[in-house]
Every structure is written in structure tokens, then in C-alpha cells.
Amino acid sequence: MRPTPYLHLETRFKRVHVLRSITHLLRWDQEVMMPTGSASIRADQLALLDMECSSILHSKRLAHLLDRAETAEANLSDWQRANLREMRRIWQRSNAIPKRLLNSLHRATTRAEVCWRRAYQEDNFNLLVPLQERVLDVVREKARLLGERLNCAPYDALIDEYDPGRETREIDSLFMALGRGLPPIIDLAVEAQASRPFTLHESKISIARQRDLGKKLMKCMGFPFVKGRLDESLHPFTEGTSEDLRITSKFSELDFMTGLMGVLHETGHAMYDFGLPAEWFFQPVGRDRGMTLHEGMALFIEMMIGRSREFMEFAAPWARRILGVSGPAWEAENMYRQATRVRKSLIRMDADEVTYSIHILIRYELEKDIFSGHLRVRDLPEAWNEKYRQHLGRAPETASEGCLQDSHWPMAYFGYFPTYALGAITASQILSVITRELPDVFDSIRNGDFSGLFDSLGRRVYALGSRFTNRELIEQSTGENLNPDVFLAYLRNKYLPS
Amino acid sequence: MRPTPYLHLETRFKRVHVLRSITHLLRWDQEVMMPTGSASIRADQLALLDMECSSILHSKRLAHLLDRAETAEANLSDWQRANLREMRRIWQRSNAIPKRLLNSLHRATTRAEVCWRRAYQEDNFNLLVPLQERVLDVVREKARLLGERLNCAPYDALIDEYDPGRETREIDSLFMALGRGLPPIIDLAVEAQASRPFTLHESKISIARQRDLGKKLMKCMGFPFVKGRLDESLHPFTEGTSEDLRITSKFSELDFMTGLMGVLHETGHAMYDFGLPAEWFFQPVGRDRGMTLHEGMALFIEMMIGRSREFMEFAAPWARRILGVSGPAWEAENMYRQATRVRKSLIRMDADEVTYSIHILIRYELEKDIFSGHLRVRDLPEAWNEKYRQHLGRAPETASEGCLQDSHWPMAYFGYFPTYALGAITASQILSVITRELPDVFDSIRNGDFSGLFDSLGRRVYALGSRFTNRELIEQSTGENLNPDVFLAYLRNKYLPS
Numbered sequence: 001m002r003p004t005p006y007l008h009l010e011t012r013f014k015r016v017h018v019l020r021s022i023t024h025l026l027r028w029d030q031e032v033m034m035p036t037g038s039a040s041i042r043a044d045q046l047a048l049l050d051m052e053c054s055s056i057l058h059s060k061r062l063a064h065l066l067d068r069a070e071t072a073e074a075n076l077s078d079w080q081r082a083n084l085r086e087m088r089r090i091w092q093r094s095n096a097i098p099k100r101l102l103n104s105l106h107r108a109t110t111r112a113e114v115c116w117r118r119a120y121q122e123d124n125f126n127l128l129v130p131l132q133e134r135v136l137d138v139v140r141e142k143a144r145l146l147g148e149r150l151n152c153a154p155y156d157a158l159i160d161e162y163d164p165g166r167e168t169r170e171i172d173s174l175f176m177a178l179g180r181g182l183p184p185i186i187d188l189a190v191e192a193q194a195s196r197p198f199t200l201h202e203s204k205i206s207i208a209r210q211r212d213l214g215k216k217l218m219k220c221m222g223f224p225f226v227k228g229r230l231d232e233s234l235h236p237f238t239e240g241t242s243e244d245l246r247i248t249s250k251f252s253e254l255d256f257m258t259g260l261m262g263v264l265h266e267t268g269h270a271m272y273d274f275g276l277p278a279e280w281f282f283q284p285v286g287r288d289r290g291m292t293l294h295e296g297m298a299l300f301i302e303m304m305i306g307r308s309r310e311f312m313e314f315a316a317p318w319a320r321r322i323l324g325v326s327g328p329a330w331e332a333e334n335m336y337r338q339a340t341r342v343r344k345s346l347i348r349m350d351a352d353e354v355t356y357s358i359h360i361l362i363r364y365e366l367e368k369d370i371f372s373g374h375l376r377v378r379d380l381p382e383a384w385n386e387k388y389r390q391h392l393g394r395a396p397e398t399a400s401e402g403c404l405q406d407s408h409w410p411m412a413y414f415g416y417f418p419t420y421a422l423g424a425i426t427a428s429q430i431l432s433v434i435t436r437e438l439p440d441v442f443d444s445i446r447n448g449d450f451s452g453l454f455d456s457l458g459r460r461v462y463a464l465g466s467r468f469t470n471r472e473l474i475e476q477s478t479g480e481n482l483n484p485d486v487f488l489a490y491l492r493n494k495y496l497p498s
Numbered sequence: 499m500r501p502t503p504y505l506h507l508e509t510r511f512k513r514v515h516v517l518r519s520i521t522h523l524l525r526w527d528q529e530v531m532m533p534t535g536s537a538s539i540r541a542d543q544l545a546l547l548d549m550e551c552s553s554i555l556h557s558k559r560l561a562h563l564l565d566r567a568e569t570a571e572a573n574l575s576d577w578q579r580a581n582l583r584e585m586r587r588i589w590q591r592s593n594a595i596p597k598r599l600l601n602s603l604h605r606a607t608t609r610a611e612v613c614w615r616r617a618y619q620e621d622n623f624n625l626l627v628p629l630q631e632r633v634l635d636v637v638r639e640k641a642r643l644l645g646e647r648l649n650c651a652p653y654d655a656l657i658d659e660y661d662p663g664r665e666t667r668e669i670d671s672l673f674m675a676l677g678r679g680l681p682p683i684i685d686l687a688v689e690a691q692a693s694r695p696f697t698l699h700e701s702k703i704s705i706a707r708q709r710d711l712g713k714k715l716m717k718c719m720g721f722p723f724v725k726g727r728l729d730e731s732l733h734p735f736t737e738g739t740s741e742d743l744r745i746t747s748k749f750s751e752l753d754f755m756t757g758l759m760g761v762l763h764e765t766g767h768a769m770y771d772f773g774l775p776a777e778w779f780f781q782p783v784g785r786d787r788g789m790t791l792h793e794g795m796a797l798f799i800e801m802m803i804g805r806s807r808e809f810m811e812f813a814a815p816w817a818r819r820i821l822g823v824s825g826p827a828w829e830a831e832n833m834y835r836q837a838t839r840v841r842k843s844l845i846r847m848d849a850d851e852v853t854y855s856i857h858i859l860i861r862y863e864l865e866k867d868i869f870s871g872h873l874r875v876r877d878l879p880e881a882w883n884e885k886y887r888q889h890l891g892r893a894p895e896t897a898s899e900g901c902l903q904d905s906h907w908p909m910a911y912f913g914y915f916p917t918y919a920l921g922a923i924t925a926s927q928i929l930s931v932i933t934r935e936l937p938d939v940f941d942s943i944r945n946g947d948f949s950g951l952f953d954s955l956g957r958r959v960y961a962l963g964s965r966f967t968n969r970e971l972i973e974q975s976t977g978e979n980l981n982p983d984v985f986l987a988y989l990r991n992k993y994l995p996s
Binding site: 025029033034036038040048241243 | 524539724726741
């Protein structure tokens with residue numbers, strides 16, 4: 001029997017996936033192992049792998065196979081049809097942007113990122129302005145071409161990369177609800193927590209032991225170390241595939257909690273990847289359903305599970321044993337208070353669960369204005385401070401504490417920021433369904449039994465891969481589309497006195 | 499100006515080199531970092547990179563470009579002409595073997611290697627016989643096809659892979675000289691050393707500290723850690739390119755010397771790679787001149803420098819300081835005696851500098867007989883023991899201490915063994931020239947100054963890459979072709995009482 005066009009496509013997309021899995025490993029190595037002087041050959045290696053992928057995705061033969069497979073779609077199973085849909089999606093995005101533009105984008109972001117580091121260190125936003133403008137020019141051109149191809153507004157075409165099918169209009173309305181709902185929760189939480197102080201650990205905690213603790217907790221949660229690792233890097237991240245997945249956290253001897261929360265956040269990412277449908281490992285339909293869902297799954301484990309009283313009751317004895325510590329700082333209730341402390345902090349990366357989405361919606365509003373040209377890059381610091389005054393009641397005094405704190409814009413990640421808050425909403429809805437399905441789930445977690453939780457996450461999210469659209473998946477899993485009220489109710493219940 | 503065929507070739511061979519550099523990294527990761535359960539995706543990744551290389555090397559366009567570049571050779575510089583010669587060499591070897599045969603070889607060696615591990619553990623050579631025969635069948639076919647293409651005998655075609663241009667006839671005569679010269683040196687050395695005992699360290703030495711010491715000594719020798727690493731693995735090895743080079747050693751808390759010698763051996767490999775001509779980094783002419791020279795450079799640093807009295811006088815104080823040890827075991831003279839102890843050991847990997855080549859020439863004689871069919875695989879254990887009785891005066895009692903100790907034959911590395919002894923001869927000749935040029939070189943080493951040594955190695959070997967044939971390079975560097983008398987004289991001078 002001759003292979004069908006569809007099967008020919010599977011062969012080609014398998015090759016793309018294996019190439020990408022090599023890229024993942026090279027990126028992990030770059031952050032964790034690579035000697036500092038090897039950046040140049042590493043750039044050559046990554047560029048070559050990228051070129052190999054492109055040459056598969058841009059071939060005329062592939063376009064022809066897609067057309068032919070689509071006309072014979074009736075013969076395919078549901079999963080195969082979904083796979084074909086995802087192949088077309090990858091093809092569209094990849095072929096919308098000419099190589100010349102990709103090269104310009106690469107050059108512009110490489111220069112802007114280097115400049116951003118300096119601007120950040122010297123607290124001088126003006127340094128970055130011309131290069132950020134250049135990045136914006138190229139991003140606008142990319143968005144215009146993508147929008148034409150996907151038949152949507154340019155900015156929506158950027159969002160679509162991280163959250164397939166999501167539109168600005170919908171995000172606007174979701175974020176408006178958060179903008180109204182979050183500030184009163186923040187105020188009330190700060191007030192209520194004032195009478196519940198907590199104790200910070202004062203002794204230095206060895207990083208080797210913090211890693212050992214992280215591994216122990218990951219093992220309890222079911223992280224399969226036979227196909228994964230935990231390492232240390234400057235920023236926590238997850239790289240790899242479910243066949244070889246590597247997470248990192250940033251550990252500090254004087255700040256145990258941040259390192260642990262990094263471990264839990266990345267474990268959330270990892271468990272999603274490990275739970276993807278193994279039989280579709282090499283195919284697009286076997287991938288995760290975009291960054292909103294991925295960040296949602298990470299926030300779910302970090303914020304909703306990790307920063308719960310029951311999780312701390314489970315983790316505190318392990319922390320005391322493995323870290324060799326004792327005293328009031330290491331009581332479960334104290335650790336819970338520390339992990340849920342609400343603060344009107346100005347730094348997104350340090351933000352608590354409640355304030356976090358405020359940081360996101362500020363960035364989303366500014367990003368749309370910069371992208372559309374309504375806000376000039378050079379006016380960003382002032383606009384930033386104004387937004388912070390408006391939403392949090394205080395503004396940063398330096399650009400490094402303000403609009404220079406993130407590298408997303410110099411790196412051209414426009415459309416990425418919203419995924420954090422959309423992910424948090426998603427996570428709260430899934431939590432709501434799971435606690436209805438498994439009323440004792442937090443009791444099990446207190447006892448170190450995570451099997452029910454991950455079984456449910458597996459069935460509802462992980463194992464579906466990209467079988468459905470994002471919207472279908474969330475509706476099927478939670479019975480409704482994204483609903484900010486569920487997230488706000490979750491926060492009120494957790495953070496406000498009953 | 500349109501690029502010439504030669505320049506088109508450079509572009510293609512650059513791509514091959516970058517792909518190979520990724521393969522190096524994946525292999526390093528596999529031995530040092532990879533989770534045990536990730537072997538399957540790693541095999542897919544390595545196979546894909548190999549396929550990408552092959553598709554470049556097997557393209558009709560490449561063959562055409564080679565032909566055209568060779569007709570216009572007069573316009574090229576000396577280096578470019580040498581580069582073109584090396585391109586043709588790579589092309590010939592790569593195109594001589596059909597893909598079907600490569601796949602058979604891969605399957606046969608994968609199965610034989612797994613079986614070899616079991617046979618070794620169970621001390622049962624018969625287990626391995628059928629799979630070793632299968633490997634031999636495929637290797638013979640490969641050698642036949644290579645020999646036809648290279649116009650030489652099949653076994654010579656295998657040797658040519660590791661030592662370009664070397665012939666069986668020449669090795670026969672070199673090894674006959676070693677077979678006559680080495681045994682009396684061994685006997686006399688053993689006798690002389692009997693009255694010079696040494697003390698072994700008894701306390702356990704932390705592996706972290708052994709690594710620190712290794713790094714310190716590597717730094718003194720000029721290993722550029724900005725583009726390299728030292729790690730730990732089951733067997734010492736070197737992987738990478740001069741832009742990102744990673745060495746490992748095998749450390750043991752109870753056997754400090756083996757770990758250190760592993761570090762020095764691999765540093766010898768690494769310094770050769772680091773010294774290759776940077777301006778030809780991406781091109782075949784910028785590569786090392788094969789395994790005889792590479793092993794030669796490694797043995798040079800481990801055996802001739804590392805196992806010298808002056809090196810131990812330099813290293814002993816660092817060892818005491820960094821390992822936090824003291825006592826008679828850590829005196830330079832004692833460490834020197836330990837590192838130069840001659841023993842009629844039966845294990846190649848533990849062999850001393852004098853006995854080592856005996857192990858090699860035994861393997862070489864057996865390998866030729868197995869390859870030609872004069873010796874049947876099932877008769878190997880008996881033939882092995884007979885050779886050991888003949889050359890060393892004693893034979894192993896088990897197959898695991900005998901013909902099962904190495905994995906080269908199940909892995910199909912026929913033609914590789916001779917390179918160790920040929921490398922040792924090469925190294926002794928280079929040492930002889932360097933000590934004539936720099937009479938104080940060992941005094942400098944005692945003082946931790948390795949600059950003169952590596953300058954000279956750089957000029958004579960490293961920086962020449964593959965500019966010359968192996969024969970030309972050795973003749974230019976040492977004034978003569980391989981000469982076993984220089985090696986024997988070096989050993990007599992070092993190991994026998996004057």
C-alpha cells in the first residue's frame with residue numbers, strides 16, 4: 001500500500017519535531033552548562049536547526065501534500081484530522097513571514113536585548129529607545145503579514161501565536177473585569193494580613209539541599225526523573241519534550257521560598273508536557289495547547305496547589321528534614337503565610353498571586369498602545385508610572401524598577417504578556433471543577449498523595465494535546481469559556497477573611 | 499562576483515561541521531547529563547543529524563562541485579588545495595558505503611554491544627560469538643567497498659579511517675620492532691623497581707576536590723575554560739570542537755591517580771583541538787589529522803609530561819593543598835613512582851606506559867587474523883591467551899580479563915587499536931625534538947610554566963590541522979617517519995637504571 005499524503009505529512013512533521021527537540025536541548029545547555037565563550041558556535045547551531053525546519057515547512061511539496069490531505073480528510077480519524085488542522089496552522093504561520101523579515105527580527109532583537117541589559121544596569125531607558133523602535137517596526141511588519149494570512153487584526157495575529165484563536169476584544173473585556181475586581185481584593189487582603197505576621201528564615205540554606213528538597217517534592221508529585229532533571233539557572237525555565245524534559249529554578253541561600261516556588265511553577269509546566277498524548281509524541285496534535293494553557297498549568301501547581309495550607313503541611317516536615325532546619329520559620333502555617341503574603345510590589349517577577357494580574361493588565365494596555373503607535377516608545381516610562389499609580393496607587397522611582405524590568409518587549413514578545421493572566425483565570429476554573437469532582441483533593445495533598453489531582457488534570461487537559469481548539473478544551477473541561485468571576489471568587493475565598 | 503565551485507563547497511562543508519558539532523554535544527550530554535529513560539529520543543536525534551550530513555555529502559551537486567573545483571585547483575591557495583583534498587577524502591569514504599550497509603552496521607553493533615555487556619558480566623564469551631560474527635560480516639563488506647574506492651586492501655581501508663594513508667605493511671614492521679624491544683625493557687624495569695616501593699593513599703578523597711585539582715592543573719596548562727568544561731563519566735572522553743570542548747574523567751575516592759591521569763590524557767586531546775587553526779574552524783582542513791595523532795597528543799601529555807618527575811614536583815603541592823592531604827603518599831617522588839610503576843598486568847585500560855603497547859600489538863595481530871578469517875571468532879579466547887603467554891609470559895584465567903575486556907570489536911572499531919601504539923611512537927619522536935629545541939622544558943614544567951611546551955606543540959602539530967598528510971606532518975615535525983627506536987630509547991632512558 002502506498003503511503004497517503006497524510007502519512008507523508010506525518011513523516012515530515014516528525015522530522016520537524018526531532019529537530020525542535022534538539023533545539024530544546026541546546027537551549028537548556030546554553031543556560032545551564034555551556035561555557036560562556038561558546039555563544040558564537042551555539043548561535044550557528046541553533047540557526048542551522050532553524051534553517052532545516054524552515055526548509056521542510058517551506059517546501060512546495062509540503063504545501064501540495066497539505067492540499068491533497070485536506071481533500072481526503074473524510075478518511076481520517078478525529079485525531080488525524082486535528083493533526084492535519086495543526087499542520088496547516090504551523091504551515092500558515094511559518095510561510096506567512098519571509099526569511100528576510102525573520103533575519104531582520106533576529107538582528108533587531110539580538111541588538112535590543114544586549115542594549116536592554118545595559119539600559120537596565122545603568123537605569124537609562126533612553127539608551128534602549130532607538131533599538132526598541134526598530135524592533136517594533138519589524139514586529140508590526142510581521143504582524144501585518146500574519147494578519148493578512150490568518151485573516152485577523154495584526155495584534156490578534158501576535159496573540160494567536162501564544163493563545164490560538166484568542167482575540168483582543170475578548171481579552172479587553174476579561175481584563176476590564178480583573179481591573180475592577182482585583183484592587184479591592186488587594187486592599188482588603190493587605191489589611192487582613194497586617195495582623196498575621198510571619199517569620200523569615202535567617203540562616204543560610206545550602207543550595208544543594210534546596211535542590212534535594214525540590215527533587216523530593218517533585219518525586220512525590222510524580223515527576224518522572226527517569227526522563228527529566230532539575231538544575232539551576234539565572235531564571236527558572238522548562239525545556240525539552242516528554243521524552244527528555246529539564247526544568248530549572250533559581251536558588252538563593254537567603255531566600256528559600258523563591259527557589260521552591262520556581263521548582264513548583266516549572267513542575268507545573270513539566271507535568272503538562274509529560275501528560276501529553278504519548279501516541280502523538282512526534283506530531284503537532286501531540287503538542288501543548290499554547291502558552292495560556294501552559295502558564296495556566298504552571299500557575300495551577302505553583303499558586304493554587306503550592307501556595308495552599310495543605311501543601312505546606314505536606315512540605316514543611318520534608319523541608320525541616322532535608323534542609324536540616326527547625327524553628328518558627330519552618331512551621332507549615334508560617335510558610336503558608338509567607339507564600340500568600342499580598343504586597344503592592346512594583347516588580348512583576350516578585351508579585352504575589354493577587355497582584356500578579358495587575359502587572360499583566362498594565363503591560364497589556366501599554367503594549368497595545370505602543371504597537372498601534374498611540375504611545376511613542378520614548379513616552380513609555382511616564383505612561384508606565386501613570387498606569388501603576390492608577391492601578392496600584394504607587395509608581396516606581398527608577399526605570400529599572402519600572403518599564404525596564406522585563407525583557408519581553410526588546411525580545412519582541414508582543415502578545416505574550418496576556419497569557420499569564422489568562423492562564424491564571426483558566427487555572428482557577430479548572431481548580432473549581434476538580435474540587436467539585438474530588439472534594440477531598442486538598443486532604444490528599446496534605447498526605448502527599450497527588451495521584452487524584454494529576455489524574456484529573458491528565459484527563460481534562462494534558463492528554464488532550466492539541467486535539468481541540470483552546471476554546472473547546474476550556475469549555476469541555478470547565479463547562480464555560482474563560483470567566484474572570486471564577487478567578488476573583490477563588491482569590492476572595494483564599495485571601496479575604498470569611 | 500559569483501562564488502566559485504570551491505566556495506560553494508566551503509558552504510556545504512561548513513554545514514556538515516556545524517551538524518557534527520551538535521552531534522558532539524548530544525553525545526557528551528548522553529554520557530554526562532541525560533536521564534536514563536531518554537535514550538530513544540536521543541537515538542532519533544542522532545540519526546536525524548546523521549541523515550542531514552549524509553544528504554549533503556551524497557548529493558549529486560556536491561560531487562559535481564568537487565569535480566569542477568578540482569579542475570580549477572590552480573587558482574587555490576595551499577590551504578585551500580589541502581582543504582579540497584580533505585573534502586574529496588570525506589566524500590569518497592562517505593559515498594563508498596551504501597545506506598543499507600550503514601543501517602546493517604548500526605543494527606549489528608547496537609545488538610553486539612548490548613550482548614557484550616552481558617557476556618562481560620557473566621564472563622561468557624560464547625554468548626557474544628554469533629553477534630560478533632555478524633558484526634564481522636558487515637565490517638568485511640564495508641572494508642571491501644572502501645578498499646575498492648580507495649584502491650587499497652580492505653583492512654588498510656579500515657586503518658585509513660583512523661590514520662590516513664597508513665598501511666598494514668608498515669604497521670607490521672613497526673610492531674615487530676616493538677614486540678622485540680619491549681619485553682626486555684619490561685623485565686628490567688620490573689626488576690629495577692622492586693627496590694623502589696611506593697605508598698598508596700589510604701584515606702578517601704572527595705570527588706569534588708579531585709575535580710577542583712584537575713581544573714587547577716588544566717588551568718596551569720592553559721586549558722581555556724571559557725570554551726571548555728571538565729565533568730565526570732563512566733569512561734574518560736573528549737567531545738566537542740575548539741569552540742565548545744568538554745572533557746571528562748572517571749574519578750574514584752580510593753584511587754586518586756587514575757582520575758588524575760584521565761584528566762591529563764583528555765587534556766592532551768583537548769589542547770590539540772584547541773590549537774587547531776581557527777581560521778579553518780568550519781572546514782575539513784581545520785580538523786585534526788586522525789586518531790593516531792590524536793592519541794599521540796593525549797599520550798604525550800599523560801605519559802610523557804604527566805608521568806614525569808618534574809610534573810609531579812609541580813603537581814604534588816597543589817594536590818596537598820586542594821585535596822587537603824599530607825603524608826608520604828603525597829610526596830612528588832612517591833607520586834612519580836606510582837605513576838611509572840611497570841606491571842605485567844592483563845588489563846589494557848590499567849596498563850603502564852611500557853606494557854601498554856604490548857596489549858596493542860596483541861590485539862592488532864588477533865584482529866588481522868579474525869578479519870581475514872584465519873582465526874574463527876569462537877577460537878578467539880584460546881588465541882588471546884596464547885598471545886599473552888607469548889608476549890607477557892602470563893595469560894588471563896577468565897574471558898572478562900581476556901578477550902572480553904574491550905568493546906572495540908563488538909562496536910566494529912576494527913583498525914582502531916593500532917593507533918594507540920602508533921600514537922605513542924609519534925609522541926616520543928615529538929618529545930625528542932622538543933627537548934632538543936627547549937632543553938629546559940622540564941624545568942619550566944616543574945615551575946608550572948607550560949607555555950614553551952604548548953607553543954612548540956602548536957607550531958609542530960596543532961596549528962597545522964590537516965594541511966599535510968600524516969606522513970608529511972610527522973616527517974616535517976620530527977625529521978623522519980615513524981621510528982620505533984626513538985620510542986624504545988625513550989622508555990629505556992626513563993625506566994631502566996642508567
